[in-house]
Amino acid sequence: MLYFSYRVEGDMLHKLKEVLKQQNMITGYLYFYVHFITEVACFFVLSRLIGDSLFLWMAPFVYDAFAFVPQALIGYASDRFPKINFGVIGVLLLLLGFITFSLDIIPGAYTELIFLCLGNACIHVAGAEATLRTSKGKLSHSAIFVSGGSFGVITGKLLGKTSLTFWIIAILCLTMIPFILLADCYKTECREEDLEKFNYANKDIKPTLVILLAVLIVITRGYMGYGIPTSWNKTITQTILLYVAMGFGKALGGILSDAFGIRKIAVLSIGIALPFLLFGDNIMIISLIGVLLFSMTMSITLALLVSILKKSPGLAFGLTTIGLFLGTAPIFFFTFTTTRANCLVITVLTVLCLTITNKIIIKGDSDG
């Protein structure tokens, strides 16, 4: 028995090592940094916004909309015009918004914010294109890229509350450019046919329906990401741990899917997350495990959408960000206040995600 469990653990570790040694994982790491700095800059600004309660409600709402929603259109443009470097354009727009906000030189409260958002959107699309095109059908690259955001968000929020000069952040933004250009070098070596290796969608279901259902999972996850009650979250350290759990969850989702199979990881992570989310309102460690597990589906839904829109990975990525906006938008308008209501919502949404996931992911996918 001991030999058997030792052998199983050895096999699992071996599979994980093989995944992490994949060629061109470098684009994931390069864009992890780029995504991290992008979110640091954006949330540095958001945490320094000053205004009345109406403005402080509207500004994050506008930010979410203009950062997430246009990515589908920018993604489509990036697919059609691959020679345009949306990454560098994004950095320039981000810097324009960041510096003009910090120096307060453009009239109108939202103009600088929108520059920041569009810069953010362009950088996201560039990251998606680079990681998806260089991954040869694997999820790890895009998962690692996406995970950088969670770490960046909490870092930006914390730095924004300090007296750190914005010029430090501006200089950090400039450091993204060599990372983007290097990632582009890897991207140009790849062929269009590499995207054909994304084959995770159930072919018995109409492609349009797969798209709708995958976006529905994203909407659900978007809502739960912000709507999960975390009464235990009272200190800065606890908030940091929450975002770290989200970040690790997003990265692990892709890495474990490549090692053990996307279907297995999707179903297990959503299913096992449920009790942790239900009982984690007052208990930090339980809640963190639930958040980590639930975050693992991020790269999985992206892979499903790319499996349908193989020639348009940018557009596929943009669909996930529209879903994220639609999922987080309700939180600006209402909240569930009792444990009973929250438990019901979490259960219904988790069961919904599990049912959809079970239907739309191809059966018998390889174990990586």
Next chain:
Amino acid sequence: MADFKIIFNPNILQFELLPFLMVIALLIITCILTFIFIKKELKKERNK
């Protein structure tokens, strides 16, 4: 205690109407265009 609480302040529609409408317009236009692009891409995939 009610299970559900609305936190949206209707005064937003009075004092911050323009940005609110911008968000709605962005969402509608993007969804329409995205739908058109998806139809085009799916047609290309079928004709492959």
